[in-house]
Amino acid sequence: xxxxxxxxxxxxxxxxxxxxxxxxxxxxxxxxxxxxxxxxxxxxxxxxxxxxxxxxxxxxxxxxxxxxxxxxxxxxxxxxxxxxxxxxxxxx
Amino acid sequence: xxxxxxxxxxxxxxxxxxxxxxxxxxxxxxxxxxxxxxxxxxxxxxxxxxxxxxxxxxxxxxxxxxxxxxxxxxxxxxxxxxxxxxxxxxxxxxxxxxxxxxxxxxxxxxxxxxxxxxxxxxxxxxxxxxxxxxxxx
Numbered sequence: 001x002x003x004x005x006x007x008x009x010x011x012x013x014x015x016x017x018x019x020x021x022x023x024x025x026x027x028x029x030x031x032x033x034x035x036x037x038x039x040x041x042x043x044x045x046x047x048x049x050x051x052x053x054x055x056x057x058x059x060x061x062x063x064x065x066x067x068x069x070x071x072x073x074x075x076x077x078x079x080x081x082x083x084x085x086x087x088x089x090x091x092x
Numbered sequence: 093x094x095x096x097x098x099x100x101x102x103x104x105x106x107x108x109x110x111x112x113x114x115x116x117x118x119x120x121x122x123x124x125x126x127x128x129x130x131x132x133x134x135x136x137x138x139x140x141x142x143x144x145x146x147x148x149x150x151x152x153x154x155x156x157x158x159x160x161x162x163x164x165x166x167x168x169x170x171x172x173x174x175x176x177x178x179x180x181x182x183x184x185x186x187x188x189x190x191x192x193x194x195x196x197x198x199x200x201x202x203x204x205x206x207x208x209x210x211x212x213x214x215x216x217x218x219x220x221x222x223x224x225x226x227x228x229x
Contacts, residue, residue: 065116
């Protein structure tokens, strides 16, 4: 079953700073700063290739990352819902 | 893994390194991965022009305002009595740009404006004044 499809602003709309285990993301359009952990920066990077649902993002991430595929879609879907709530992604 | 070092390239500015296979922790579904920070001043963006600055603040009501903005005892020669009402952020912004505060002549407006410029953290009206200073407003 396909979940909702999401898109993100172009990478230039965000300023990223890595702080060891955490990343800071300043979202220019909203003026808000977000402290995020894995896999959020990776999901946003995967969305740079175009709108995608959780399953598609999992496939994109699998091309460049090693992770436990068991439950991956659910975990990514939960992060997408979280990112939608703070305005970093929106329904495509 | 040691034979992958030749593929390593620096990450593009601001984006994660996508050129090298990385271990990724997806975490549990219920484990929140985002904490958002909304600056207090940004939060008040809509209300900046309506926020109020008392001259002087309630704790020192009754004191006069000298031309340089310092608070002085009542009836000090050359000083101005307190403003009968607080000023709106919008009025103060206009005064910073050279207009007089409403209900005042230029000298009195200047004294009040100098007082407002001296406001410090914790004093009534400071947050309002600080918001006016934010160049994004």
